[in-house]
Amino acid sequence: MLLIVLILLFQITPASSQPQGSQASQLPLSGRSAQGGSVTTTQTAIPGTTNSINTINPAVQVQGPFSGSASSTTRLPFSGRLSLREAVDRAIEFNLGAVGLTSAVRQARGQSKIARSALLPNINASLSETVQQTNLQALGVRFNFPIAGFSPPTIVGPFNYFDLRATLSQTVLDFTARNNYLASKEIARANELSVADARDLVVLAVGGTYLQVIAAKSRIDAAKAQLTTAEALYKQASEQRAAGVVAQTDLNRSQIQLLTQQQRLVSLEKRLREDKDQSCSTHGFAGERSV
Numbered sequence: 001m002l003l004i005v006l007i008l009l010f011q012i013t014p015a016s017s018q019p020q021g022s023q024a025s026q027l028p029l030s031g032r033s034a035q036g037g038s039v040t041t042t043q044t045a046i047p048g049t050t051n052s053i054n055t056i057n058p059a060v061q062v063q064g065p066f067s068g069s070a071s072s073t074t075r076l077p078f079s080g081r082l083s084l085r086e087a088v089d090r091a092i093e094f095n096l097g098a099v100g101l102t103s104a105v106r107q108a109r110g111q112s113k114i115a116r117s118a119l120l121p122n123i124n125a126s127l128s129e130t131v132q133q134t135n136l137q138a139l140g141v142r143f144n145f146p147i148a149g150f151s152p153p154t155i156v157g158p159f160n161y162f163d164l165r166a167t168l169s170q171t172v173l174d175f176t177a178r179n180n181y182l183a184s185k186e187i188a189r190a191n192e193l194s195v196a197d198a199r200d201l202v203v204l205a206v207g208g209t210y211l212q213v214i215a216a217k218s219r220i221d222a223a224k225a226q227l228t229t230a231e232a233l234y235k236q237a238s239e240q241r242a243a244g245v246v247a248q249t250d251l252n253r254s255q256i257q258l259l260t261q262q263q264r265l266v267s268l269e270k271r272l273r274e275d276k277d278q279s280c281s282t283h284g285f286a287g288e289r290s291v
Contacts, residue, residue, distance in 0.1 A: 022118055022177040037064020037097050039201040041208065060208025062278065066097035066201060084210055087279075091206040092199055101198045105191040112184035118177040124167040133157035209279040216272040223268050227261040234258045 044057045069091065092098055134156045136142075171177065237254040240246040 022174050022180065037066045039063075039066050039205045039208075041204070058208075060205060060212065062205045062209070064097070065100055066095060066198075066205050067278065068096045069094045070096065070099065084207065087210055088203055088206050091202050095202045095205075098195065098198045098202050101191065101195045105188065105195055108184070108188035108191045112181070112188050115177070115181040115184040118174070119171065119181060121168055121170040124169075126163075126165050128163045129160055130163065131158050131160040133159075206279075209275065212275045213272065213279050216268065216275050220265065220268045220272060223261065223265045227258075227265055230254070230258040230261040 038061075040061045040063075042059050042061060044059065135154065136156060137154045234251075234254040234257070237246060237251045241248065241251045
């Protein structure tokens with residue numbers, strides 16, 4: 001014998017019957033988790049050939065996650081020449097400063113949904129099946145029939161039944177849960193603004209390092225021209241010294257200027273390599289040199 005019993009039980013439990021209310025969420029002082037890193041600009045005055053003229057040398061200093069990036073060469077094609085617009089687009093997508101805060105925004109939105117779930121109804125459902133046999137004699141049920149040789153069965157079954165239950169609970173009034181939800185929304189909003197600020201810093205870092213590389217190349221071209229001039233002056237002084245027109249002091253002075261220009265060219269080439277490494281790390285070309 002099959003017995004199927006379907007029981008639907010809906011219960012609305014008030015908030016006062018819960019053993020423990022909602023707990024207030026502890027927030028950081030700034031409303032979000034702090035992330036290190038900065039992008040700053042500096043200007044250094046370099047004395048010129050006279051005391052009345054100075055050259056302003058601007059520089060961009062990138063620290064923390066803004067100085068690194070995920071590799072973009074496997075996802076975006078690279079033609080070999082990197083324009084400023086392409087560098088900015090790559091950096092916004094792959095720079096670690098912007099990527100880290102973008103992940104924080106997704107995390108804050110998820111926490112906001114979790115806080116919102118405390119204000120929504122909770123529905124729990126369960127389904128069970130029971131298979132049972134009943135011993136009538138153990139229950140004290142006995143049958144006496146006047147028919148000889150016939151006795152009724154003492155065990156009934158097996159029979160089964162199903163039990164389906166659904167429980168609905170709703171918090172009518174919970175100010176703590178509501179405040180937690182509002183706070184989580186503001187945290188997500190603060191992180192979104194932080195992402196916008198981080199993208200501005202990324203643009204500053206990319207534009208600064210990009211222009212630093214261009215300026216470094218121009219300084220190398222100027223240093224090469226000055227080195228060529230110094231070589232010509234040294235050659236001229238050597239010939240004049242051989243002819244006895246100039247003194248040895250003038251020849252030594254020309255040689256010192258030549259060696260100074262050679263050392264300056266080596267220093268500028270080293271600075272260019274460093275600027276390229278920093279630019280590649282900021283733009284999304286980890287371990288590569290471009291521009």
